[in-house]
Amino acid sequence: MPLISKVSLIQAPTPLHRLNRLSADLGLDLWIKRDDLTGFAMGGNKGRKLETMLADAIEQGAEVIVTCGAIQSNFIRQLGAACSVFGIQCAAAVMATPYEYQPPFVDGLRKENGNVLLDELLGVDLWRYADGTWEELYRYAEDVAESYEAKGRRVYRIPVGGSSPLGAYAFWEAGRELQGQIQEDKPFDWIVFASSSGSTQVGLCHCFRGTKTKVLGIASDPEPEISEDFAELSRGLAERLGEPPLIADDFRICFDMVGPGYGIPSKDGMDAIQLMARREGIFLDPIYSGKAFAGVLALAERNELSGRICFWHTGGVPTLFAI
Numbered sequence: 621m622p623l624i625s626k627v628s629l630i631q632a633p634t635p636l637h638r639l640n641r642l643s644a645d646l647g648l649d650l651w652i653k654r655d656d657l658t659g660f661a662m663g664g665n666k667g668r669k670l671e672t673m674l675a676d677a678i679e680q681g682a683e684v685i686v687t688c689g690a691i692q693s694n695f696i697r698q699l700g701a702a703c704s705v706f707g708i709q710c711a712a713a714v715m716a717t718p719y720e721y722q723p724p725f726v727d728g729l730r731k732e733n734g735n736v737l738l739d740e741l742l743g744v745d746l747w748r749y750a751d752g753t754w755e756e757l758y759r760y761a762e763d764v765a766e767s768y769e770a771k772g773r774r775v776y777r778i779p780v781g782g783s784s785p786l787g788a789y790a791f792w793e794a795g796r797e798l799q800g801q802i803q804e805d806k807p808f809d810w811i812v813f814a815s816s817s818g819s820t821q822v823g824l825c826h827c828f829r830g831t832k833t834k835v836l837g838i839a840s841d842p843e844p845e846i847s848e849d850f851a852e853l854s855r856g857l858a859e860r861l862g863e864p865p866l867i868a869d870d871f872r873i874c875f876d877m878v879g880p881g882y883g884i885p886s887k888d889g890m891d892a893i894q895l896m897a898r899r900e901g902i903f904l905d906p907i908y909s910g911k912a913f914a915g916v917l918a919l920a921e922r923n924e925l926s927g928r929i930c931f932w933h934t935g936g937v938p939t940l941f942a943i
């Protein structure tokens with residue numbers, strides 16, 4: 621196993637506990653893995669990825685880290701906080717509602733408050749772009765990076781959502797963390813979570829390959845070709861782990877819960893957030909974990925999920941304040 625450097629940002633292991641009331645309501649053995657409680661910058665799955673990526677950035681002498689994403693990105697908030705910890709400038713190209721094929725027909729989250737407020741407190745240099753495709757945003761992020769380089773600053777680039785092989789490696793480790801929290805003779809039948817840029821799913825799929833645990837991502841984005849991106853990410857991770865990569869068909873992804881589009885709250889998602897809050901006192905978010913939990917509910921209803929289930933809470937709660 622190659623040694624991957626890490627800095628320390630989060631409090632791990634994050635808690636794992638049973639959802640007793642929802643288990644009884646739904647006739648499931650339902651558990652929750654609390655990555656909303658990483659103890660870092662209001663929680664979320666990105667803190668894990670940043671431990672590996674920041675170590676790499678520091679090794680490479682980064683003075684500025686440039687990334688991109690939706691304006692209410694949870695990743696940018698956590699990256700901004702990680703940069704504060706290490707005295708690095710964080711810059712991000714952002715747009716309100718990135719779209720792939722066509723503009724969305726309804727509005728997404730607000731362009732202020734929520735994560736934007738936190739980014740501003742952290743001193744993140746936000747470069748706002750009028751809405752367009754992801755490809756356009758990636759090009760704009762490159763302009764941002766080059767403008768810093770033109771001023772003589774050493775720039776480290778991080779792809780959207782922190783989905784590099786290093787980010788996927790962090791989630792391979794997270795899977796091992798979960799394995800260490802349960803009895804060997806009581807593995808989960810399913811792990812279910814919100815999936816988007818892919819390193820959460822790729823890392824977990826590598827960790828649980830060949831076991832009885834099925835890893836299911838509930839997509840926050842409508843594009844079916846994301847599984848090809850996941851396969852590419854898997855090639856980078858597999859190289860580091862010294863094992864064969866996964867292919868696109870190896871990734872179980874449910875696209876039924878995207879609703880009106882990426883970055884736009886859905887009715888099912890909001891109902892699921894309310895149910896989790898009222899039955900368990902836990903907050904989910906409107907773009908990722910709420911839709912993912914709506915997926916758990918819908919699949920359980922259709923008897924497509926059963927047995928011992930781990931719902932992996934990936935965070936995102938600050939966007940509740942930007943609805």
Ligand SMILES: Cc1ncc(COP(=O)(O)O)c(C=O)c1O
Nearest residue numbers: 694816817818820908934935936
């Ligand atoms: C709260 C939350 N959950 C899930 C995800 C998806 O994780 P990944 O990008 O690793 O697929 C994100 C990514 O932005 C997120 O912010």
